[in-house]
Amino acid sequence: MKIAFSPPFINDLVKAEVNESLDSGWITTGPKVNQLENMIADLAKAPKVLCVNSWTSGAMLILNWLGVQKDDEVIIPAYTYCATALAVMHAGAKPVLVDINDDFNISVKNIANAITSKTKAIIPVDIAGWPCDYDEINNLVQQKKALFNATSDVQKKLGRILVMADAAHSIGAKYKGKESGNLTDVTVFSLHAVKNITTAEGGAVCLNLPEPFSNDEVYATLRCYSLNGQTKDAFTKSQAGSWRYDIIYPGLKINMPDVLAAIGIGQLKVYSSNTLIRRFEIFEKYNSYFSNEDWALLPQHQNDDKSSSCHLYALRIKNANENTRDKIIALIAEHDVASNVHFQPLPLLSVFKNMGYDMKNYPNAYAQYENEISLPIYPQLTDEQIAYISQVVIDSVRKVLDINND
Template identity: 65%
Template sequence: MKIPFSPPLINKYVKEEVNDSLDSGWITTGPKVKTLEGQIKDLTGSPEVLCVNSWTSGAILILKWFGIEPGDEVIIPAYTYSATALAVIHAGATPVFVDINEDFNISTKEIEKAITKKTKAIIPVDIAGWPCNYTELNSIAEAHKKIFIPNGEVQEKLGRIIIISDAAHSIGATYNNLNTGVLADITIFSLHAVKNVTTAEGGAICLNLPSPFNNEELYSVLRCYSLNGQTKDAFTKTKAGAWRYDIIYPGLKINMPDVLAAIGVGQMKTYSKGTLPKRIAIFEDYNKHFESKNWAIIPPYKSSNKQSSLSYLRFKNKRH
């Protein structure tokens, strides 16, 4: 029996959106990206969403914007994909690994032990779509305000450790009746080919910073950063009299193109009422089969205050 590895959902809506992008003659950043950002805002309730070309580049962008530099420390779980640590390294800081709980998510007790005056950020990871304990994570950031040493205007404005949720797996998950996307200061989804929603390659940054930050203004700043610090994208420059632009930041080139965003736009049309319920049904079928096996540890899916997005349907064997 041949079981394919995470085949992407390519339905009629995806094909229609991609063909529409191709037929328009506009395939780089433009209206499809804006539509996808709007769809993710509607799903999550996030104040603003910026789509980029990968989770990794999105994380690097946020860390750089926050003023992370050599000598700083960023706490991450020991159990995660390499990109979590690589983003920290590429931003110039030191990743500090801490242990996990039995549910595979980062241990808040171990975070407490690892915080120093050099700690600038914590990046919890929602493993397999299972949300972390964001109540405790946000409380930890508040509780350590006194030892936080800000470097630069942005860090002074926040006045504490920033919580950046690695929600690569967890689009559509919930915690305390809130959607991932509004559980931390910043949430970053992956839209890679094997994720629940894909754009082939891509990522989405959800902005949820508290006052006095203005998330709408921050979206404009980060969008500019993601386009080499350029004040207008190519689509905007095509408008009459809009050819002039400036380079105002030493930015990155990590924007998402429309032809890829179109895949996500098509997938989002059926995600909440189609894809996610189907994944739940598949998960429950697996549960029925494995719950009678004494060697199988069933991964968490639902509790009194959490529901997973079921990004990975996997089981861990016990060692005897």
């Protein structure tokens, strides 16, 4: 039985939407993108959503709009994918890494200790689709307002540190009854090929800015910035007699095409009613299979305050280190089951190591990483496949850790 790690969910609805886009004669940014933005806004209860070509582009766009510059600091967790830090660096600011909690998410206490007068933004990351402690984070930036040093018009208008949720994994998650997408000033979803909702490549920027900002006005500004600073998109320009435009800002070219938005539209039509429910079921089946194993440290997917999008099933192996974890993964692969690790903490990667970040300063991030294995979790999996994966994992762990099967 050969099982892939995370194939895209392509059903007849997706194919119909893509074909409709192809048949329309218009495949770049246009009505399909607008439809996808509205669907995500409805799911996330976000006032306004802008779709772009990647999570990274969306985060860079927001940081540029915020006006970050050299020597400004943006706080992020040490345990995340590199894009969180690279977006900060590409926007010209410095990523300030802090350690995490035992649930893989950023520690609010460590955020508080890292805030300085140079801090312009905080980017909490919902690892595996599990929401961060947003009430505490939002309260913290209010408490630190006196320390905030605004250096742009947007920052002066906000009057405090911006909170931008890295919700690459958490579309459909909830925190205290509220949807991921309206928990912070800005939320950015990833729509990459392996995500719960995909457009092959893509990102969605959810705007939830407080007064005196107008989310509609900020959306219009960001949309312009995402199209080279052009006042009209290509679809509008293509209408008869509507060719003239202006360039009012040295923007980026990071717009999403309609033909890709169509994939996301097809997936979103069944996301809440089917896909998300099935991910929950698979997560709970894994928990059931592993719950009697003494070595299994089970991930969270629901409590009184939080409900995960179940993007990843991040199993941890008690008493395993990097070496034994990697042997377990290799043994699992021998049974044609693909697994993964999410993530290598940033200080382990050459770019960040060479910048002076030291893994020993983030002990909990390393402790979570060294024994983590991500298992396949997607709606196409059958119950038979889930049982097979679980047994392969159990057998592989027992063999590598030399645990008696009795």
